[in-house]
Amino acid sequence: GQQVMQIPQYQHVQEGEDFTTYCNSSTTLSNIQWYKQRPGGHPVFLIQLVKSGEVKKQKRLTFQFGEAKKNSSLHITATQTTDVGTYFCAGGAGSYQLTFGKGTKLSVIP
Amino acid sequence: GAVVSQHPSWVICKSGTSVKIECRSLDFQATTMFWYRQFPKQSLMLMATSNEGSKATYEQGVEKDKFLINHASLTLSTLTVTSAHPEDSSFYICSARSLLQGHQETQYFGPGTRLLVL
Numbered sequence: 272g273q274q275v276m277q278i279p280q281y282q283h284v285q286e287g288e289d290f291t292t293y294c295n296s297s298t299t300l301s302n303i304q305w306y307k308q309r310p311g312g313h314p315v316f317l318i319q320l321v322k323s324g325e326v327k328k329q330k331r332l333t334f335q336f337g338e339a340k341k342n343s344s345l346h347i348t349a350t351q352t353t354d355v356g357t358y359f360c361a362g363g364a365g366s367y368q369l370t371f372g373k374g375t376k377l378s379v380i381p
Numbered sequence: 382g383a384v385v386s387q388h389p390s391w392v393i394c395k396s397g398t399s400v401k402i403e404c405r406s407l408d409f410q411a412t413t414m415f416w417y418r419q420f421p422k423q424s425l426m427l428m429a430t431s432n433e434g435s436k437a438t439y440e441q442g443v444e445k446d447k448f449l450i451n452h453a454s455l456t457l458s459t460l461t462v463t464s465a466h467p468e469d470s471s472f473y474i475c476s477a478r479s480l481l482q483g484h485q486e487t488q489y490f491g492p493g494t495r496l497l498v499l
Contacts, residue, residue, distance in 0.1 A: 306490075313474055313493045314425065359424065369488065373424040 273298050275362045277372030285380050290347040292375035294360035302363045303336055303343045308374070309356045317345075350379050384408055385477050387491035394465055395499055401461045402494045404475030410455040411477035415488065416448075419472040431458045465498045472496075 274297040284290050294303065302321045306314035318327055320336035320343060327334045333346040347354055357376045361369035384407040394400050404414055412433050417425040429439045429450050437450035449461040458477075462469055472495050476488040 304488075313490045316489065369427075371425045371427075376422075 273362065273364050273370045275360060275370045275372040277360055277375055279375055280373065281376050281378070283378045283380060284350050286352060287349050290350050290354070290377055292345050292358050292360075292377075294343045294345075294362070294372050296341045296362045296364075296370075298341070298364055300340050300362040300364055303340075304361045304363070304369065305334060305343075305345055306359045306361060307356050308359065312356075314359060347377075350377070352379050352381055355379050383489045385475065385489045385491040387475055387494050389494060390492060391495050393497045393499065396466055397464055399461055399463045400465055400496060401459055402473055402475075402496075404458045404460070404477070404491050406456045406477040406489070409477075412455060413478045414452060414458040415476045415478075416450060416458075416460050417474045417476065419474060419493075421472075425474065428460075462496065465496070467498045470496055470498045 276295045278293050304319045305317040308314045318334050323340050324338045325336040331348045335344045357374040359374045360372045363369050386405045388403045414431045416428045418428050419425050427440050428443045429437045431437045431450050431452040433452045433455050439445045452458040472493050474493040476490045
């Protein structure tokens with residue numbers, strides 16, 4: 272079955288440093304979605320990427336979808352304490368079901 | 382828009398009892414709802430896909446007789462954990478797929494239900 276690998280599992284950064292999490296799928300995806308889950312909360316939808324090579328930005332967050340539509344990344348510039356949480360990628364492969372990566376837990380040291 | 386609610390948010394029960402969790406899409410219709418389970422420090426694991434008016438599709442390894450899912454309307458799906466045991470203690474999250482044009486395959490998640498079985 273489809274597998275989605277996400278690295279790193281944990282990341283500790285100093286406030287102001289950049290942060291990147293990577294997502295790789297074993298199969299070609301129709302779309303990839305990113306979610307943020309704050310400690311004790313539920314996943315909140317951030318963005319969806321559909322096109323090969325697509326790049327989207329949301330303020331300090333930059334999302335990329337690989338040319339082969341099998342990998343994706345989320346980059347946060349100049350992290351802030353409000354960025355703390357677990358970031359999940361979720362791959363869709365033609366159906367409406369999503370396969371989630373294990374998530375990257377981001378800690379920001381003030 | 383696209384708000385999903387879950388009730389209850391917290392439940393503590395004795396081993397052997399059944400617990401029902403409701404998932405509602407408040408401001409949109411969802412023909413499909415999904416039920417996930419999340420153990421501490423782990424990713425979301427899809428348990429089942431619930432389609433309005435039909436039987437749910439369960440993922441491999443999920444007991445359909447233990448986790449009963451009913452999707453009676455376009456805005457309500459329920460998950461009943463029957464004869465709950467301590468190993469069923471987890472965070473149960475539902476999500477709903479919006480039919481609104483432009484939302485494509487976006488799923489909107491409920492706030493989750495924390496189940497503790499003593």
